[in-house]
Amino acid sequence: MKNKLPASFLLLFFLLPLSGEEIKHKIKVMATIFPLYDFSGQIGGRFVQAELLIPAGVDIHHFEPRPKQMQRISEAELFVFCHRRLEVWADRLISKNKKGIILEAGAGLEQNLSDDTNKNNRNQKQFDPHFWLDLRYAIEMAERIKKALEKILPEEKNYFQQNFNRLAAELKALDQAFSSKLAGCRKQVLYYSGHQAFGYLQRRYHLQFQSIYGLSPDSEPSARQLAAFIRNIREQKISVLFFEPMISSQVTQTIVAETGVRLLPLHPGASVSRDQLLSGKTFLQLMEENFKNLLQGLGCE
Numbered sequence: 407m408k409n410k411l412p413a414s415f416l417l418l419f420f421l422l423p424l425s426g427e428e429i430k431h432k433i434k435v436m437a438t439i440f441p442l443y444d445f446s447g448q449i450g451g452r453f454v455q456a457e458l459l460i461p462a463g464v465d466i467h468h469f470e471p472r473p474k475q476m477q478r479i480s481e482a483e484l485f486v487f488c489h490r491r492l493e494v495w496a497d498r499l500i501s502k503n504k505k506g507i508i509l510e511a512g513a514g515l516e517q518n519l520s521d522d523t524n525k526n527n528r529n530q531k532q533f534d535p536h537f538w539l540d541l542r543y544a545i546e547m548a549e550r551i552k553k554a555l556e557k558i559l560p561e562e563k564n565y566f567q568q569n570f571n572r573l574a575a576e577l578k579a580l581d582q583a584f585s586s587k588l589a590g591c592r593k594q595v596l597y598y599s600g601h602q603a604f605g606y607l608q609r610r611y612h613l614q615f616q617s618i619y620g621l622s623p624d625s626e627p628s629a630r631q632l633a634a635f636i637r638n639i640r641e642q643k644i645s646v647l648f649f650e651p652m653i654s655s656q657v658t659q660t661i662v663a664e665t666g667v668r669l670l671p672l673h674p675g676a677s678v679s680r681d682q683l684l685s686g687k688t689f690l691q692l693m694e695e696n697f698k699n700l701l702q703g704l705g706c707e
């Protein structure tokens with residue numbers, strides 16, 4: 407029994423904080439979509455308790471918080487959302503003059519993408535909120551979160567800055583890889599069985615998306631649009647179809663059955679599954695997976 411430790415020692419061990427330093431102030435952050443949640447947690451580290459507002463599998467384009475969720479938002483010291491034209495209900499919070507910081511992380515990043523998004527798409531003039539898929543904008547959004555955290559806990563400014571620098575360097579490296587590697591692909595047009603979320607990505611990296619859904623995943627294609635999409639795939643001799651992992655696969659399965667295309671996932675990044683959330687999946691990992699699949703599916707050097 408010589409390995410048995412005294413009970414008092416064990417108790418002491420569990421009571422000691424792992425870092426050896428007690429965190430007096432954990433900033434409560436409520437973020438609407440996954441990239442903002444992930445950036446808050448990564449930059450805030452041990453000083454942040456981040457919560458994701460929009461649950462897995464819920465369409466971010468049509469989400470409305472229930473009164474209980476509104477209550478949780480009002481308790482947060484930092485409420486971070488993407489853009490008032492995506493989370494339109496956030497206006498109510500801003501006008502109520504809430505106590506905590508309200509951050510519109512994508513303010514001013516909107517672009518008029520109507521010229522270079524899908525020409526055939528019926529939704530081309532609508533607002534496109536998917537800024538985070540241009541990795542330079544993702545860095546910008548992360549920096550705004552860092553500044554908000556600094557305001558709340560100025561004494562940890564250096565810590566937040568270090569974490570931000572690490573995250574920004576990783577995102578920048580991936581942005582550069584996107585820019586240099588995607589230019590050498592055999593194909594620049596890709597077919598996507600998902601919603602039109604990649605306007606900013608295609609603009610930054612000179613790709614062309616043909617998406618079967620409109621700007622939000624509930625804008626399902628009509629039978630006629632689906633038939634035209636399938637006809638295009640056949641005519642252009644497309645062998646790979648990219649698909650959106652978080653939406654119904656019925657449309658995708660129909661296209662596969664009709665054309666025999668091989669499937670590769672391409673993730674819009676706005677929300678993840680419950681399992682991915684619990685396992686600590688990061689936005690960067692999702693984008694790295696996208697990158698690998700793009701290289702493979704577009705036949706890049």
Ligand SMILES: [Zn+2]
Nearest residue numbers: 601603621622
């Ligand atoms: Zn979307």
